[in-house]
Amino acid sequence: MITIDGQEVFVIDGHMHFWDGSPENWRNQWGEGWIKCFYDYHLALSPKEAVWPFEKFMKYSEDDLVRDLFLEGHVDMGIFNSTYLREFFKKGFNTHEQNYVLVEKYPDRFILCGSFDPRWGEAGFETFRRMVEQYPIRGLKLYTAEWYDGSRGWKLSDPMAYRYLELCRELGIKNIHVHKGPTVYPLSKDAFDVHDVDYAATDFPELNFIIEHVGLPRLDDFCWIAKQEKNVYAGLAVASAFIATRPRYLAEIMANLLYWVGEDKILFGSDYAIWTPKWIVEAFARFELPEDIKEEYGVDLTPQAKRKILGENAARLYGIDIAAQKAKLAQDPIGQLLAAQQAA
Amino acid sequence: METKALWAQLERVLDPELDESIVRLGFVQRVEQEGQRVRVVLRLPTYWCSPNFAYLMADGVRRALLERSEIAQVEIVLEDHFASDVLSRGVSAGRSFCELFPDEATEELEELRKRFLIKGYLSRLLVLVQALRNAGAPGSVLARARLAALVSSGEDAWLCDEDNRYGPIRARIADRYLARRAELGLPMDADAPLLLRPDGSAIGEEELPDELRRLRATVVNLRASTALCEALLESRQQWWTAERKEALR
Secondary structure, X not given: OEEEOOEEEOOEEEEEOOOEOXXXXXXXXXXXXXXXXXXXXXXXXXXXXXXXXXXHHHEOOHHHHHHHXXXXXXXXXXXXXXXXXXXXXXXXXXXXXXXHHHHHHOOOOEEEEEOOOHHHOOOHHHHHHHHHHHOOEEEEEEEOOOOEOOEOOOOOOXXXXXXXXXXXXXXXXXXXXXXXXXXXXXXXXXXXXXXXXXXXXXXXXXXXXXXXXXHXXXXXXXXXXXXXXXXXXXXXXXXXXXXXXXXXXXXXXXXHHHHHOOHXXXXXXXXXXXXXXXXXHHHHXXXXXXXXXXXXXXXXXXHHHHHHHHHHHHHHHOOOOHHHHHHHHHHOHHHHHHHHHHHO | OOHHHHHHHHHOOEEOOOOEXXXXXXXXXXXXXXXXXXXXXXXXXXXXXXXXXXHHHHHHHHHHXXXXXXXXXXXXXXXXXXXXXXXXXXXXOOOOHHHHOOOOOOOOHHHHHHXXXXXXXXXXXXXXXXXXXXXXXOHHHHHHOEHHHEEEEOOEEEEEOOOOEEEEEEHHHHHHHHHHHHHOOOOOOOOOEOOEOOOOOEOOOOOHHHHXXXXXXXXXXXXXXXXXXXXXXXXXXXXXXXXXXXXXX
16 A cells, blocks of 8 residues: 555556466567567666666566555556567466466456457457456457558557447447557658548547557657547556656656546556566655756646546546445455555 | 777767767667577667667667778667567667657658757857857957867867967867768868858857857757656666666576
8 A cells, every 4th residue: 555645555566467478378489589679678777776686577466466456566456458569488477367467366357358459350340249248358458550460550549440430339348458568560751750640539429549658659649639539548557667766857758648538537557577666656655856857848737636647537438437446356355465464 | 899899880970869989878778699590689768768869879889880891780689668579679670760650650750850950060060169168269260260279289289370379178079060061061171261060051159159159958958858868768778787686586
């Protein structure tokens, strides 16, 4: 549990994974390249005491996840951003099936995201419906840079993507997390563009689009779009990890987001297990914008803004009543462990 | 060719996205010279660095070195990248990007390059304006100023109007702005306004605060990306060293 100004904060980690990046699961050299690249991100921004050995990073246990998020990481709930990458990993990297193992054990702790890929075509509609029927899918995670059958990416504005978004509307899935972070493909300039989000957000006003990694390295383009579109949100994963070693950059990013996007539309995320939430949440609770930045942008990261970002905004998007949810969580196995921990 | 001169040529090659020299960023691992032949080994911050940017940098190295008459052949080795083979062989043979990725590269690379030249321009413009403001130049003076008012001397530069002189700022800041402005084909005559948008229109005094806020987001993005790339490259080098040690054992 973390407090800001003496007040307890409800924390929803808006971006986390339960992946298998072990060599047994590598389909080819790209699987290896993928997990090693993730590990570089881990090494690059983690404080020393939070660095894992590569072995553990490739594949961690359920117990690790429960401890790192809930028992030690101050997190109350997590949003599984399922990622498939079947062309790199035999069983997929962290599919909704894989993440569901934990959802089943601790149903009140997680929000499970599924996905679609417009390149499945109409043939995929049935698969998509079945996924939503069989699993408690409450949101989607879309990865436009995914490789599929010779294609190296797609756009949210593709006609077939629109067909799937219509299906989301029909099935009552409202929250669409979109990876718009560092990308590889497609090769064209679109890889450096977040404008496909703009089209989809305008045409589907009843859906919410949470842009993960705040569009870095396209923060500026993202800001203009989010300013114009009421239903576009900023997911802080990756940016939040700047807090330990590069706080000034985070302050600049936060000031831009607060100015252009506003404190009601920013969602915290750790990107676990690239980074563990403990040190990020603790530092974020204490984090202050430097005076010169406050003055220049005319914004402030107030205790209220922090509470919204850490949990209240995500709770609103997913229709979670925080007081009721807290009561429920106190009773689940993790809640009981936490209570025992505190009593000791 | 002298090693120093060789590195000076490399220094001019920029990462198009970060608008910074690949030498300063630490992307050049090794340079080997044998007579008229040069071999350059590059390593980028991640295995997944975009192949279009990787191509622009690798090809930039080849072109920069071939400008010198002492060099007849350049071999580029891109280490530890998911498209290492294609890019290393392709660039060394002087092939175009679309030839290397025939099924995927529809994009005219030039358009992409231009897009980032403009982002770089915006960041250089903001750095110039901030430096001048810190040196006391008010917005009204900046919006009125002509190019001729920016005067460099040695390491320093000043903004001079009829009554005042604002500065000194570092000449490098002014030079970087002017170089990119010329590269984009924007007016360079003495009478042209000092502050221009990339489309060539002048920034008026009332528009300046808003314009600066927008520029600021571009620059924050650029700096954050640079910081991330530097940190990633640093972790990667450690990894590399550890792996080498392992292999040697």
